[in-house]
Amino acid sequence: MELAKPSFIRESLKLAAEPNIISFGGGNPDANYFPADALLSACEEALRLDWRNALQYAITEGNIELRKILLALMEHIGISAELSQIIITSGSQQGLDMTGKVFLDPGDKVIVESPTYMGAINAFKYYQPQFLEVAMDEQGMDMDDLERVLNAHPDAKFIYTVPDFQNPTGRVLSGERRRRLVELAEQYDVMVIEDNPYYFLRFEGTGVPPVKAYDKYGRVIFLGSMSKILSPSLRIGWIIGPETALEKYVILKQAADIHTNELSQRMVAQFFLHENLDQHIALINKQYKVKKDLMVQKISDCFPAHISFTKPEGGLFLWLELPEKIDAQEIFQCAYADERVIFVPGETFYANGGHRNTIRLCFSSMSTFEIDSGMDRLAAVLKNFIS
Amino acid sequence: MELAKPSFIRESLKLAAEPNIISFGGGNPDANYFPADALLSACEEALRLDWRNALQYAITEGNIELRKILLALMEHIGISAELSQIIITSGSQQGLDMTGKVFLDPGDKVIVESPTYMGAINAFKYYQPQFLEVAMDEQGMDMDDLERVLNAHPDAKFIYTVPDFQNPTGRVLSGERRRRLVELAEQYDVMVIEDNPYYFLRFEGTGVPPVKAYDKYGRVIFLGSMSKILSPSLRIGWIIGPETALEKYVILKQAADIHTNELSQRMVAQFFLHENLDQHIALINKQYKVKKDLMVQKISDCFPAHISFTKPEGGLFLWLELPEKIDAQEIFQCAYADERVIFVPGETFYANGGHRNTIRLCFSSMSTFEIDSGMDRLAAVLKNFIS
Numbered sequence: 001m002e003l004a005k006p007s008f009i010r011e012s013l014k015l016a017a018e019p020n021i022i023s024f025g026g027g028n029p030d031a032n033y034f035p036a037d038a039l040l041s042a043c044e045e046a047l048r049l050d051w052r053n054a055l056q057y058a059i060t061e062g063n064i065e066l067r068k069i070l071l072a073l074m075e076h077i078g079i080s081a082e083l084s085q086i087i088i089t090s091g092s093q094q095g096l097d098m099t100g101k102v103f104l105d106p107g108d109k110v111i112v113e114s115p116t117y118m119g120a121i122n123a124f125k126y127y128q129p130q131f132l133e134v135a136m137d138e139q140g141m142d143m144d145d146l147e148r149v150l151n152a153h154p155d156a157k158f159i160y161t162v163p164d165f166q167n168p169t170g171r172v173l174s175g176e177r178r179r180r181l182v183e184l185a186e187q188y189d190v191m192v193i194e195d196n197p198y199y200f201l202r203f204e205g206t207g208v209p210p211v212k213a214y215d216k217y218g219r220v221i222f223l224g225s226m227s228k229i230l231s232p233s234l235r236i237g238w239i240i241g242p243e244t245a246l247e248k249y250v251i252l253k254q255a256a257d258i259h260t261n262e263l264s265q266r267m268v269a270q271f272f273l274h275e276n277l278d279q280h281i282a283l284i285n286k287q288y289k290v291k292k293d294l295m296v297q298k299i300s301d302c303f304p305a306h307i308s309f310t311k312p313e314g315g316l317f318l319w320l321e322l323p324e325k326i327d328a329q330e331i332f333q334c335a336y337a338d339e340r341v342i343f344v345p346g347e348t349f350y351a352n353g354g355h356r357n358t359i360r361l362c363f364s365s366m367s368t369f370e371i372d373s374g375m376d377r378l379a380a381v382l383k384n385f386i387s
Numbered sequence: 388m389e390l391a392k393p394s395f396i397r398e399s400l401k402l403a404a405e406p407n408i409i410s411f412g413g414g415n416p417d418a419n420y421f422p423a424d425a426l427l428s429a430c431e432e433a434l435r436l437d438w439r440n441a442l443q444y445a446i447t448e449g450n451i452e453l454r455k456i457l458l459a460l461m462e463h464i465g466i467s468a469e470l471s472q473i474i475i476t477s478g479s480q481q482g483l484d485m486t487g488k489v490f491l492d493p494g495d496k497v498i499v500e501s502p503t504y505m506g507a508i509n510a511f512k513y514y515q516p517q518f519l520e521v522a523m524d525e526q527g528m529d530m531d532d533l534e535r536v537l538n539a540h541p542d543a544k545f546i547y548t549v550p551d552f553q554n555p556t557g558r559v560l561s562g563e564r565r566r567r568l569v570e571l572a573e574q575y576d577v578m579v580i581e582d583n584p585y586y587f588l589r590f591e592g593t594g595v596p597p598v599k600a601y602d603k604y605g606r607v608i609f610l611g612s613m614s615k616i617l618s619p620s621l622r623i624g625w626i627i628g629p630e631t632a633l634e635k636y637v638i639l640k641q642a643a644d645i646h647t648n649e650l651s652q653r654m655v656a657q658f659f660l661h662e663n664l665d666q667h668i669a670l671i672n673k674q675y676k677v678k679k680d681l682m683v684q685k686i687s688d689c690f691p692a693h694i695s696f697t698k699p700e701g702g703l704f705l706w707l708e709l710p711e712k713i714d715a716q717e718i719f720q721c722a723y724a725d726e727r728v729i730f731v732p733g734e735t736f737y738a739n740g741g742h743r744n745t746i747r748l749c750f751s752s753m754s755t756f757e758i759d760s761g762m763d764r765l766a767a768v769l770k771n772f773i774s
């Protein structure tokens with residue numbers, strides 16, 4: 001056990017708690033929009049209906065009522081599945097850890113986007129795979145490059161993708177590429193792990209269905225999450241996939257934590273029954289668009305030239321590429337020490353490291369005042385590094 | 388990934404949900420005593436105080452206020468530790484899984500009681516250890532046999548014990564043996580994993596402090612749980628151990644589920660601040676003693692002779708040993724099919740199998756009426772197997 005290093009992002013949560021810090025690190029939703037009253041009512045209702053079972057041990061697969069509710073939500077975005085094809089997880093992070101447990105032995109090959117979600121790198125890393133990176137552009141994972149990698153490594157165990165408002169880049173995989181991704185997976189007999197916590201956080205433009213919606217073959221395992229649309233604290237995620245795979249996840253979950261917090265599962269179910277999720281999400285997205293627009297505006301107005309950046313239509317993040325010789329770790333140290341503003345250096349999102357000239361900025365968790373001031377401060381630091 | 392089989396106990400939860408089944412399987416606390424009103428108030432209070440942080444991402448180590456409360460609870464039973472020596476887990480089952488992750492590589496040796504908790508066997512099994520069983524008697528793990536095993540296998544990674552009201556036998560490790568266990572661990576340079584979810588469920592006799600209270604060397608990692616004294620649904624456990632070990636657990640927990648449900652952690656903290664846990668536990672224990680006494684009485688009165696059984700002073704379980712050639716799996720099939728009463732055949736609690744003539748009975752989850760009737764039904768089945 002000498003594989004894992006503390007997550008930079010989780011550790012930076014501690015910095016973010018220091019006074020007067022403006023944090024564009026982490027990946028926190030805006031806490032001001034958590035529906036606290038509705039969740040308290042949901043707790044009351046869950047207990048009123050059946051407090052004995054709401055507080056007792058429960059089945060590993062997850063609360064049946066919640067699973068049915070989530071199946072309906074998924075149906076709405078193009079994913080059809082049966083009750084036996086969905087399980088609840090303790091956040092979608094648990095889905096990632098179990099994916100490693102189910103599929104990986106040391107030395108196995110995993111295909112990831114370059115860059116990709118660092119929580120997935122950390123989860124898989126324990127199982128000692130070899131990471132194969134696939135290039136991205138503004139349309140998401142490059143399918144020609146994916147085919148090249150699959151050709152060179154036909155024994156790869158799975159392809160991991162965050163297709164919507166990717167963490168860290170904010171990019172969206174195009175519909176045409178989703179179709180081709182599924183076909184390539186079938187052709188090369190490999191699974192696709194679709195990690196999609198940001199799907200509903202689209203605040204402009206037009207979306208395409210999840211990759212799983214294109215899956216005629218049972219090749220795609222979809223990971224969903226309540227963390228970004230309701231509350232991360234409750235740690236409620238879900239997995240939709242072929243029954244044969246899910247049976248393995250359930251066995252591992254029994255050994256890992258028996259089941260996910262049952263009271264919270266029932267709270268989420270009651271929230272869905274009594275509240276309007278679409279309205280709640282619309283409220284969040286309206287705020288996030290304002291914040292993203294402001295951040296983009298500040299970059300355009302105040303940052304040095306020669307910085308390219310994404311302009312995401314949803315999610316929580318945007319992504320900066322600085323001139324090649326610039327080291328974002330050094331910028332981080334100065335920004336933290338001199339200007340009390342933090343972010344995540346992009347190298348942590350590359351499975352095999354490198355790309356030290358990249359930066360992830362989270363626009364969701366700070367207020368517009370803090371974004372305004374924090375981007376000014378960051379601009380001041382950047383000007384010392386980039387002429 | 389072809390190691391794990393579905394947990395018999397978790398699967399039998401599904402049988403237990405069938406109509407008219409009397410279940411002495413599972414290990415459920417009596418749901419009638421869950422403090423539902425107090426937990427709803429605790430939820431309200433946790434949200435009222437700071438709903439933004441109660442619903443947000445949180446640190447992996449666990450809520451600081453809850454950890455301080457648990458440190459005070461532990462101090463009370465003889466365990467002294469600092470804030471850096473306690474972390475919150477998603478139930479103590481997660482503590483077991485992470486213990487395997489931290490300490491075990493394939494082929495490593497793990498010392499367990501014979502029999503031992505099957506959830507621990509399942510958690511460790513994924514990491515492919517060799518299980519070494521140590522004999523037990525009415526005073527718990529036999530220390531001479533432990534020394535013999537340590538002598539033969541000085542490279543063992545840890546000794547796993549459930550010292551109080553052991554699952555499955557209900558036995559308690561004597562104080563003298565606790566002292567010797569710690570000394571042997573020091574002498575042979577091996578860790579002790581003390582899994583102690585039942586410590587507070589003593590309803591008669593006099594207890595001894597946890598093994599960790601005897602630990603002068605930093606050899607013992609203590610796993611605690613809210614599941615038996617408050618509610619299993621909330622999945623709140625804790626680990627107390629040396630900082631060097633806990634740092635590894637924290638890194639793995641980051642990758643496994645980021646953090647434990649933060650709202651529930653705050654609910655438990657509020658429960659402790661506003662309710663009297665001692666009183667609540669006294670109430671539970673009073674009922675459990677009545678049920679245990681009834682079950683012991685029924686065995687004495689109605690079961691065939693030649694069955695030996697434990698008479699636990701606490702916990703949830705008692706343990707039967709039938710004459711040697713009797714197969715409890717066969718009894719299970721008849722009891723389920725003919726009499727609608729279920730239990731757990733004891734073989735599942737032996738890390739290397741065998742001992743098919745043993746049975747675990749849970750006395751906590753059924754009412755006294757159901758115990759009365761269920762034991763009559765079980766007696767009728769047993770009489771067909773044992774003359």
